[in-house]
Amino acid sequence: MAVSDDFALQSVKVAMTPWERFDEFLQARGKRITRQRRLIVEQVYASHEHFDADQLIDLIHATPEGAKASRATVYRTLGDMVDAGLLRKMVLGGREVYEHDYGYPQHDHLFCSSCQALIEFSSDELIRIRDAVAATHQFRAQSHRLIITGICADCRSSRSRNRHQDRV
Ligand SMILES: [Zn+2]
Numbered sequence: 001m002a003v004s005d006d007f008a009l010q011s012v013k014v015a016m017t018p019w020e021r022f023d024e025f026l027q028a029r030g031k032r033i034t035r036q037r038r039l040i041v042e043q044v045y046a047s048h049e050h051f052d053a054d055q056l057i058d059l060i061h062a063t064p065e066g067a068k069a070s071r072a073t074v075y076r077t078l079g080d081m082v083d084a085g086l087l088r089k090m091v092l093g094g095r096e097v098y099e100h101d102y103g104y105p106q107h108d109h110l111f112c113s114s115c116q117a118l119i120e121f122s123s124d125e126l127i128r129i130r131d132a133v134a135a136t137h138q139f140r141a142q143s144h145r146l147i148i149t150g151i152c153a154d155c156r157s158s159r160s161r162n163r164h165q166d167r168v
């Protein structure tokens with residue numbers, strides 16, 4: 001599930017590296033800091049992709065250091081990374097998908113239910129509407145999540161091509 005190339009968000013400047021932030025989070029909770037956890041964080045931050053736990057486990061198992069990492073460790077670390085504010089988890093087409101939250105700007109998604117493409121966008125207008133809705137409830141918005149589900153341009157054009165061929 002790759003991020004579409006025609007919309008690339010710039011990264012946001014952050015004070016700490018993802019690992020420093022995670023390290024601080026783990027220490028504050030008295031959790032163990034292991035080489036495997038560090039490897040998992042590095043692997044997750046190696047590229048900005050949307051990924052699920054199975055894809056990450058495959059990547060980690062392909063590294064010499066991570067060959068013995070257990071699924072339980074990977075799942076536990078992903079959960080901790082969500083709690084630490086490093087990752088966001090979304091459910092797309094029944095699949096749990098993670099993406100970077102720390103060092104990445106607020107954005108929303110279009111999800112194609114046909115080919116599973118995930119397209120990122122950000123809209124100032126949407127933020128304005130969000131804040132206006134929140135204000136009518138004396139609410140101060142901190143974040144939101146919007147996933148627009150539908151059929152992407154590629155799938156729509158191949159569908160209309162197929163329909164056209166049927167008629168011929
Ligand atoms: Zn599609």
Ligand SMILES: [Zn+2]
Pocket residue numbers: 050099107108109120
């Ligand atoms: Zn995204």
